[in-house]
Amino acid sequence: xxxxxxxxxxxxxxxxxxxxxxxxxxxxxxxxxxxxxxxxxxxxxxxxxxxxxxxxxxxxxxxxxxxxxxxxxxxxxxxxxxxxxxxxxxxxxxxxxxxxxxxxxxxxxxxxxxxxxxxxxxxxxxxxxxxxxxxxxxxxxxxxxxxxxxxxxxxxxxxxxxxxxxxxxxxxxxxxxxxxxxxxxxxxxxxxxxxxxxxxxxxxxxxxxxxxxxxxxxxxxxxxxxxxxxxxxxxxxxxxxxxxxxxxxxxxxxxxxxxxxxxxxxxxxxxxxxxxxxxxxxxxxxxxxxxxxxxxxxxxxxxxxxxxxxxxxxxxxxxxxxxxxxxxxxxxxxxxxxxxxxxxxxxxxxxxxxxxxxxxxxxxxxxxxxxxxxxxxxxxxxxxxxxxxxxxxxxxxxxxxxxxxxxxxxxxxxxxxxxxxxxxxxxxxxxxxxxxxxxxxxxxxxxxxxxxxxxxxxxxxxxxxxxxxxxxxxxxxxxxxxxxxxxxxxxxxxxxxxxxxxxxxxxxxxxxxxxxxxxxxxxxxxxxxxxxxxxxxxxxxxxxxxxxxxxxxxxxxxxxxxxxxxxxxxxxxxxxxxxxxxxxxxxxxxxxxxxxxxxxxxxxxxxxxxxxxxxxxxxxxxxxxxxxxxxxxxxxxxxxxxxxxxxxxxxxxxxxxxxxxxxxxxxxxxxxxxxxxxxxxxxxxxxxxxxxxxxxxxxxxxxxxxxxxxxxxxxxxxxxxxxxxxxxxxxxxxxxxxxxxxxxxxxxxxxxxxxxxxxxxxxxxxxxxxxxxxxxxxxxxxxxxxxxxxxxxxxxxxxxxxxxxxxxxxxxxxxxxxxxxxxxxxxxxxxxxxxxxxxxxxxxxxxxxxxxxxxxxxxxxxxxxxxxxxxxxxxxxxxxxxxxxxxxxxxxxxx
Amino acid sequence: xxxxxxxxxxxxxxxxxxxxxxxxxxxxxxxxxxxxxxxxxxxxxxxxxxxxxxxxxxxxxxxxxxxxxxxxxxxxxxxxxxxxxx
Numbered sequence: 001x002x003x004x005x006x007x008x009x010x011x012x013x014x015x016x017x018x019x020x021x022x023x024x025x026x027x028x029x030x031x032x033x034x035x036x037x038x039x040x041x042x043x044x045x046x047x048x049x050x051x052x053x054x055x056x057x058x059x060x061x062x063x064x065x066x067x068x069x070x071x072x073x074x075x076x077x078x079x080x081x082x083x084x085x086x087x088x089x090x091x092x093x094x095x096x097x098x099x100x101x102x103x104x105x106x107x108x109x110x111x112x113x114x115x116x117x118x119x120x121x122x123x124x125x126x127x128x129x130x131x132x133x134x135x136x137x138x139x140x141x142x143x144x145x146x147x148x149x150x151x152x153x154x155x156x157x158x159x160x161x162x163x164x165x166x167x168x169x170x171x172x173x174x175x176x177x178x179x180x181x182x183x184x185x186x187x188x189x190x191x192x193x194x195x196x197x198x199x200x201x202x203x204x205x206x207x208x209x210x211x212x213x214x215x216x217x218x219x220x221x222x223x224x225x226x227x228x229x230x231x232x233x234x235x236x237x238x239x240x241x242x243x244x245x246x247x248x249x250x251x252x253x254x255x256x257x258x259x260x261x262x263x264x265x266x267x268x269x270x271x272x273x274x275x276x277x278x279x280x281x282x283x284x285x286x287x288x289x290x291x292x293x294x295x296x297x298x299x300x301x302x303x304x305x306x307x308x309x310x311x312x313x314x315x316x317x318x319x320x321x322x323x324x325x326x327x328x329x330x331x332x333x334x335x336x337x338x339x340x341x342x343x344x345x346x347x348x349x350x351x352x353x354x355x356x357x358x359x360x361x362x363x364x365x366x367x368x369x370x371x372x373x374x375x376x377x378x379x380x381x382x383x384x385x386x387x388x389x390x391x392x393x394x395x396x397x398x399x400x401x402x403x404x405x406x407x408x409x410x411x412x413x414x415x416x417x418x419x420x421x422x423x424x425x426x427x428x429x430x431x432x433x434x435x436x437x438x439x440x441x442x443x444x445x446x447x448x449x450x451x452x453x454x455x456x457x458x459x460x461x462x463x464x465x466x467x468x469x470x471x472x473x474x475x476x477x478x479x480x481x482x483x484x485x486x487x488x489x490x491x492x493x494x495x496x497x498x499x500x501x502x503x504x505x506x507x508x509x510x511x512x513x514x515x516x517x518x519x520x521x522x523x524x525x526x527x528x529x530x531x532x533x534x535x536x537x538x539x540x541x542x543x544x545x546x547x548x549x550x551x552x553x554x555x556x557x558x559x560x561x562x563x564x565x566x567x568x569x570x571x572x573x574x575x576x577x578x579x580x581x582x583x584x585x586x587x588x589x590x591x592x593x594x595x596x597x598x599x600x601x602x603x604x605x606x607x608x609x610x611x612x613x614x615x616x617x618x619x620x621x622x623x624x625x626x627x628x629x630x631x632x633x634x635x636x637x638x639x640x641x642x643x644x645x646x647x648x649x650x651x652x653x654x655x656x657x658x659x660x661x662x663x664x665x666x667x668x669x670x671x672x673x674x675x676x677x678x679x680x681x682x683x684x685x686x687x688x689x690x691x692x693x694x695x696x697x698x699x700x701x702x703x704x705x706x707x708x709x710x711x712x713x714x715x716x717x718x719x720x721x722x723x724x725x726x727x728x729x730x731x732x733x734x735x736x737x738x739x740x741x742x743x744x745x746x747x748x749x750x751x752x753x754x755x756x757x758x759x760x761x762x763x764x765x766x767x768x769x770x771x772x773x774x775x776x777x778x779x780x781x782x783x784x785x786x787x788x789x790x791x792x793x794x795x796x797x798x799x800x801x802x803x804x805x806x807x808x809x810x811x812x813x814x815x816x817x818x819x820x821x822x823x824x825x826x827x828x829x830x831x832x833x834x835x836x837x838x839x840x841x842x843x844x845x846x847x848x849x850x851x852x853x854x855x856x857x858x859x860x861x862x863x864x865x866x867x868x869x870x871x872x873x874x875x876x877x878x879x880x881x882x883x884x885x886x887x888x889x890x891x892x893x894x895x
Numbered sequence: 896x897x898x899x900x901x902x903x904x905x906x907x908x909x910x911x912x913x914x915x916x917x918x919x920x921x922x923x924x925x926x927x928x929x930x931x932x933x934x935x936x937x938x939x940x941x942x943x944x945x946x947x948x949x950x951x952x953x954x955x956x957x958x959x960x961x962x963x964x965x966x967x968x969x970x971x972x973x974x975x976x977x978x979x980x981x
């Protein structure tokens with residue numbers, strides 16, 4: 001798959017998720033413009049991206065959705081659950097197509113009918129709503145639109161041929177008329193009231209240029225409704241607003257009139273070609289402008305134009321420069337901007353243009369100095385957010401420098417440098433630096449940074465500089481450290497400041513395979529590092545070199561530390577917040593509860609809790625299953641809930657938290673709970689338990705029966721959860737991740753299912769035991785304790801061996817016996833057995849082994865190929881001395 | 896007014912009215928590879944313009960009337976079929 005497509009798919013997933021989230025938010029708050037805009041933007045981006053690939057159906061559907069959202073944005077379509085349904089379907093469709101693309105490449109077969117249905121469903125909304133007359137509101141919008149140039153418009157302006165733009169520019173510079181960009185979107189039914197929008201557009205007063213296109217994809221010709229107007233016009237006119245408004249009087253609600261500053265039309269176009277000649281020109285031109293020598297500048301422009309190919313970008317820029325010189329010779333700022341743009345061959349900077357244009361609009365022949373200073377301050381009045389951040393970090397750095405010790409000979413110079421930086425920063429922010437000089441003098445006299453710091457603090461408050469400076473402020477308390485170390489520390493904490501600020505833009509995507517590979521390599525490193533202690537032992541015992549042994553051990557501790565840090569770091573990379581799977585739930589609950597006619601609130605807690613990516617991903621399905629179950633079987637219908645005195649709306653709470661080195665996920669509902677009696681009967685009917693058990697089984701054990709394979713209490717097979725996959729699937733999935741499931745339920749009050757999972761699957765802590773000269777690993781999570789038991793302390797209850805431990809009778813089994821090894825377990829020199837107490841479900845069991853070999857961290861490799869089905873073995877791991885240990889599945893071993 | 900000449904050229908004359916839009920579409924559906932002669936056309940109603948834009952046929956001759964020619968060229972030249980929005 002090519003990288004572009006890959007990126008498209010990955011971005012699409014994110015956008016689709018965003019759309020889904022926002023749609024659900026939209027349902028909750030249909031009035032929020034922000035949400036509506038968010039949905040529109042996401043769909044718009046997705047559509048734009050899809051256009052890069054040969055996916056016409058996808059683009060078509062997205063286009064229709066975009067149109068609908070656009071209408072929602074304009075208030076033409078109001079909120080309805082059906083609208084959200086339709087948009088959700090679009091999301092699902094796009095998601096489906098993306099999945100197909102991901103697996104089959106560009107060869108995608110889409111069901112045309114589905115596409116038509118989707119588009120049809122979307123168009124329904126548009127036709128149903130009749131545009132409301134909202135003159136007043138529209139006018140407000142018009143007012144707003146007059147100021148500033150939006151980036152989107154530049155692309156439209158750039159479509160206009162240069163000669164027309166120049167003509168419009170010259171006209172507007174005469175002063176009586178202004179330039180307007182009119183967007184005319186005629187009403188769909190306008191033909192029926194006798195309108196001919198094409199005629200209207202063509203006869204717009206002062207029309208210099210016009211463009212017509214369709215606002216939605218053309219339908220199949222046979223289905224085309226020729227009397228539904230789908231045209232959209234863009235007109236560039238040089239005239240007055242009154243004249244335009246008068247002209248469009250009857251269709252004022254269908255047009256958008258936007259004033260365009262003349263300089264916005266200055267868009268040099270053409271082939272880019274740089275050369276020394278042009279660089280020299282820029283240099284000379286700036287000088288001429290500075291000296292006010294327009295005659296020389298004009299000469300230089302003319303001669304260079306003669307030499308240049310008119311198709312070049314540079315020639316175009318020169319022509320504009322010439323035009324500006326001719327029309328507004330006093331507008332030095334504008335001349336500067338365009339010449340500077342030539343230096344980099346970039347678009348002239350709009351933000352500067354805007355202000356320059358104000359200069360022009362006032363039409364007062366201001367002093368040149370004045371114009372220049374206006375240009376300077378304007379440059380910073382539009383400081384971007386990023387710029388703000390940089391300034392903030394510079395100020396924070398100065399603050400820290402000021403708090404350094406004054407024991408260096410260059411202290412005075414340092415203070416001056418700080419003052420200069422601060423002055424530049426505050427000037428840049430356009431708030432000046434009153435009182436700075438005085439503070440600097442005071443600081444120099446007192447030989448301390450305090451006065452400057454005090455000034456900085458006071459000044460901040462006065463000018464209410466953004467809090468960021470303070471919050472991103474660096475810790476200034478480490479002045480007791482040596483100067484050198486201090487400077488170093490400052491540097492790193494400065495970097496930290498930057499890192500925090502750019503954290504978002506600095507994150508990047510890495511293929512999971514690469515991280516996995518890294519993890520494997522670290523795993524190998526961990527194993528090879530474990531060889532050092534063996535080596536040290538051999539150096540001492542075999543070769544008798546104690547010193548070497550000691551050094552190896554020393555070196556080992558260093559490598560061990562680095563390896564562990566490395567491992568932790570990579571594990572951190574693999575960590576993901578559980579919110580990733582939570583994202584699906586709002587939609588799931590919404591759709592499901594709508595289908596079932598139930599009312600459910602979803603409460604998510606601890607979404608920021610992190611766990612390994614593999615764990616999170618494998619958890620998704622079991623969690624969905626549990627939530628579906630809660631919805632289907634747990635939460636009652638609103639009527640039933642009312643009848644039992646509960647609030648009509650049920651609540652499902654999903655709470656995630658860390659419990660030591662594990663993740664605890666609790667899914668709780670306040671539904672009808674699980675009836676142990678019903679479960680018991682069901683289990684008996686299904687033959688899962690016998691009569692004897694039916695009588696003696698506790699309620700808790702009964703409820704646990706729902707995890708039994710093939711168990712389902714659903715009275716009828718429903719679309720949602722009664723599909724033959726019971727809770728046993730959940731348990732299997734969780735246990736595969738070395739986790740456990742617990743269920744608590746009270747009839748009438750609700751059910752709580754708790755999943756306890758390891759944070760990471762990468763490293764497993766195992767206890768190594770020896771039996772019949774072989775090594776076996778037992779998960780430390782399964783081990784309760786290790787004890788020595790004298791052979792005389794073993795009792796026989798019927799034929800089963802047992803041992804009394806801490807006042808409890810534990811069944812005793814031999815590992816050799818369980819593994820089918822005929823050898824007897826070995827006793828140690830004191831005639832004691834090595835006994836491992838492990839968990840089997842809730843009951844502990846004692847297992848006799850030959851010897852304990854300590855615990856170790858290993859990378860457990862699961863069994864592969866034909867061995868994969870042998871559930872007795874969890875996997876194999878390589879030990880430091882190169883030997884292989886097989887980890888045993890205790891549940892299978894004792895089960 | 897529109898006329899089919901020689902079974903393959905649709906000639907536009909004078910003003911093409913809103914009533915002719917449907918006729919134009921039918922004609923272009925019947926003769927999918929028809930060419931369009933706009934030279935004597937002075938105005939096209941928006942509805943008929945929509946049809947031209949949707950069908951995107953080959954234009955044999957552009958209008959002599961200058962402003963109409965400029966508008967139509969921009970609307971019909973280089974237009975990718977089925978792609979309404981950029």
